[in-house]
Amino acid sequence: MLTPADIALCGLDPAGLFAPIADRKTIGLAVSGGADSLALMLLYAAWSGRKPKAIVYTVDHGLRPEARAEAAMVVAEAEKxxxxxxxxxxxGDKPVTGKQSAARSARYGLIGQAMEADGAEILLTAHHQRDQAETILMRLAHGSGVSGLGGIRTFSNVExxxxxxxxxxxxxxxxxxxxxxxxxxxxxDPSNTDRAYERTRWRDALPGLAELGLGPDRLSKMAERLQRIDAFAAREADRFITRHGALDPLGIVRIDRTAIETADPEIKVRVIERLLAAASGGHSFFLSRIEALAGRVAAGEHFTATLAGARVLADANTIVIHREAGRVGLPTASLSPGETLVWxxxxxxxxAKAGTIGPATGLTRKAFKELTGKALSGPVAGLRTAPLLRDRRGEIAAIxxxxxGEGFSVTQIPLTS
Structure with a gap:
């Protein structure tokens, strides 16, 4: 059994580490059986005083013969x-390639389902300082901006x-x-030393970087500072969008051309990225392409462009962005009474009742006005990539x-966080 002296010797303070979740009722601990996650479990058990109920989750992924025994070991140690x-x-079947990514998705999927059944509010994972350093180096090599170089966040949503x-x-x-x-x-886990994986190669490079003064502690501190800058810039981008941007009921986004042209360069890039995400429903973009688009806007160009599933139309007064049609099929689905989905x-x-949802393909300006009593103010292509809801009789209930019509409530994902 660990003693307080053992924990102090390692320079660790359970009360301080877990203080941010002390007011939760039930939490989960992700424990694989590796040293890092076992330490997380030990530290949580050593945390004295009032604390949330904890449920340990371990996953037998079946990718290695030892996986079942490792999961059993975690169960035994947790019980102790x-x-x-x-x-x-x-x-089920396991992938031949992309095993780490697939296993990660499966792990979070299984744990997420178990947490929902158990009423667990948040999952604690054992990512540590070196994980942070490796992540930052990989993102630096991939050309990430300030947000990416801020590394892993203390709190986030994963799968x-x-x-x-x-x-x-x-x-x-x-x-x-x-x-x-x-x-x-x-x-x-042998994959932790397999140089076929980029993370392993960066892990192997860390000792040499540390000799030059760029060790995990310095990289971790840099991440903290960049996260502060990132949060500040995100707030400023929100303010800018609130003042100058608009999202219409069809999901078409508009921003004042003069305002975006004269905005701070970092805010310009962030605003364009945010608007592309809102118009396309996507969340992952190449920063270099966003920067190139921002450069065209700053230069006063009038243009049309397609990027990240969105169509951008820039004229003298306004930049209009709407969902691109055709390249990736827009979803169709049946709706059951009481069901909620993100389209x-x-x-x-x-x-509230049965129906269907799909893109408003083929709808015209005339048909839109007849249905809504309003003239279409944006491009027809934007209309045709908006969702069209029909009840079970085929009557249009929402555009x-x-x-x-009745029986359906439709809201939009907001432009700002």
Whole structure:
């Protein structure tokens, strides 16, 4: 058993590490059996005083013969510590390529379902200081901007799971020492030393970088500072969009041309990225392409362009952005009474009765005016990529967020956070 002296010797303070989630009722602990996650579990068990109920989740991914035994070891050690534990199994066919990404998605999917059933509010993971350093280096090599170089966030959402990472500032060596003092033998995943993976190659490069003064501690501190800058710039972008941008009921986005031309360069890039995301329903863009588009705007060009699933039309007064049609098929779905879904990443639809939803393909300006009593103010292409809801009789109930019938509520994902 660990003693307070063992924990202090490793320079760790459970109360301080877990303070941000002390007011939660039930939390989850993601424990794979490696040294880092075992240390997370040990530290949580050693946290004295009032704390949330914890449920340990471990996943047998079936990718290695040892996976089942490792999951069983986690269950046994959790029980020794007085913690509830659920062993989850990833069944079905496994991918031949992209195993790490697929396993990650499967892991969060299984844990997310279990957390929902258990009433767990947030998942604690054991990402640590070196993980942060590796992430920053990879993103630097990939050309990330300030947001990406801020690295891993302490709080985030991953695969629809709310995640808290209390160990981001902790060196992995301290965690390994803690596990050793507890007398545990952690599992070892061979993929962690496989240089076929980019993260492993950056991990191998870290000692040399540390000799030059660029160790995990410095990189981690840089991430903290960039996260502050990122948060400030995000707030300024929100203010700018609130003042100068607009989202119409069809999902067409507009921004005042003069305002965006004269905006600070960083705000210009962020605003354009945010508007592209709102118009396309996407969330991942190449920064260099956003910067190139911002450069065309700053230069006063009049142009049309397609980027990241969105169509951009820039004239003298306004920049209009709408969902691109044709390249990626827009979704169609049946709706059941009581069902809520997010359509194309842009509209939230709540159904009180049965119906269908799909793009308003083929709808004309004349038909739009007849249905809504309003003239179409944007491009027809924008209209035809908006959602069209029909009830089970085939009657149109809504176009975009314009409700022209009963039984459906449609709202839009807002432009600002």
């Amino acid at each position: 510590l007085g913690l509830s534990c659920r062993s989850l199994v990833w069944t 629809a799971v709310s995640v808290f990472r209390p160990l981001l500032g902790v060196p992995p060596e301290a965690l390994a020492t803690l596990v050793a003092r507890a007398g545990l033998s952690p599992a070892s 194309d990443g842009r509209f939230v639809v709540a159904a 975009g967020s314009l409700e022209v």
